[in-house]
Amino acid sequence: MRPTAPNGSPEVVPVARESLRVQIMAAVAKLTEAGVGSPQFDAEELAAHLLGTTRTRLGLLPLVEPEWTERYRALVDRRAARVPLQHLTGEAYLGRTTVQVGPGVFIPRPETEVLLEWALQSIEDVPNPVVVDLCAGSGAIALGIAQARPDARVHAVERAAGALAWARRNAELHIDGGGTPIDLRGGDFNDQRLLTDLDGTADLVTANPPYVPDGTPVEPEVGEHDPAEAVFGGADGLDVIRPLISVCAALLKPGGFLAIEHDDTQGESVPALLSARRVLADVTDHPDLTGRPRFVTARRVTLPPR
Structure with a gap:
């Protein structure tokens, strides 16, 4: 039975947020296994790209939404398939x-x-x-x-x-x-x-x-x-x-x-x-x-x- 709020309407159950650090660690492991030359850097760059921030500020965003995690994992999968990092972010320096x-x-x-x-x-x-x-x-x-x-x-x-x-x-x-x-x-x-x-x-x-x-x-x-x-x-x-x-x-x-x-x-x-x-x-x-x-x-x- 779905829980209800005191006013009788269906209660909105908050979705648990996930640890960004854990997601990046998993990405590093996957990219390492795929033979990517700079797995830590690439995992962090992809995370920063999706979050609209920089690698140096990732520590300020400890938790991420499940929907973000799905998008991140999909991007990491493409990088593990050796699609260039720059093609995934759209930028090079x-x-x-x-x-x-x-x-x-x-x-x-x-x-x-x-x-x-x-x-x-x-x-x-x-x-x-x-x-x-x-x-x-x-x-x-x-x-x-x-x-x-x-x-x-x-x-x-x-x-x-x-x-x-x-x-x-x-x-x-x-x-x-x-x-x-x-x-x-x-x-x-x-x-x-x-x-x-x-x-x-x-x-x-x-x-x-x-x-x-x-x-x-x-x-x-x-x-x-x-x-x-x-x-x-x-x-x-x-x-x-x-x-x-x-x-x-x-x-x-x-x-x-x-x-x-x-x-x-x-x-x-x-x-x-x-x-x-x-x-x-x-x-x-x-x-x-x-x-x-x-x-x-x-x-x-x-x-x-x-």
């Missing part, structure tokens, strides 16, 4: 910049943050710098530079239609009172018509091209969800980087800098390609946050007349 991501665009990785920091340092003393970001993907590098340097004129180039749509969306989301923070161009950087107006004008050129050698084993998050054309770069991973170097050199003004991300197996091969160009000097390879070779930098010089 590069430095202080947040971009939206999903199917059809490469997810920015923390390894690229070191490249972004170096890029910003290279133009810190340059007023109103001109920057070109090639293979822009979601637009994370270009927007990161534009956000840190509002005085910069940042141009971004992306060939793939899916990634270009995400980059346009992210550029629109970063509008702050004025126009779009970056000049986004759709097309292949090898198309001379696309960038002719920028030849010899750039203080900085950045690029995170596809560079993983074909056949390299990758995590399911990459192999099943990142676009293959944004990941793999031919038998040695250099099919895109080789022509990219010539384009970078043409875009740079004398004294301008370039930074190109590469595979951790290319710490010698990519710097060698840059060193072979007479117009490029100060070729230096840099490690990422894990200490692995990750990106190469160089400076454009003026060649003396023959």
Whole structure:
């Protein structure tokens, strides 16, 4: 018999709330078993996403409703199936910049943050710098530079239609009172018509091209969800980087800098390609946050007349 209140109406029985900490612990165990590389972080990020808060404030919300728990478990199940965390939350981060991501665009990785920091340092003393970001993907590098340097004129180039749509969306989301923070161009950087107006004008050129050698084993998050054309770069991973170097050199003004991300197996091969160009000097390879070779930098010089 259903209990009744003193006034004769059916009594509303409160539903017991559940411990958020217990739910997160269960999620960590499930993600660990599934082989997720950062189970604690991902479990907490998913919880924070559903609660509309941050990981650092989860301790302020000790109890959750059963309905929330069902949604959380469903999200954890998808992450255990190796759907990228960023696809589940809809966001990725590069430095202080947040971009939206999903199917059809490469997810920015923390390894690229070191490249972004170096890029910003290279133009810190340059007023109103001109920057070109090639293979822009979601637009994370270009927007990161534009956000840190509002005085910069940042141009971004992306060939793939899916990634270009995400980059346009992210550029629109970063509008702050004025126009779009970056000049986004759709097309292949090898198309001379696309960038002719920028030849010899750039203080900085950045690029995170596809560079993983074909056949390299990758995590399911990459192999099943990142676009293959944004990941793999031919038998040695250099099919895109080789022509990219010539384009970078043409875009740079004398004294301008370039930074190109590469595979951790290319710490010698990519710097060698840059060193072979007479117009490029100060070729230096840099490690990422894990200490692995990750990106190469160089400076454009003026060649003396023959």
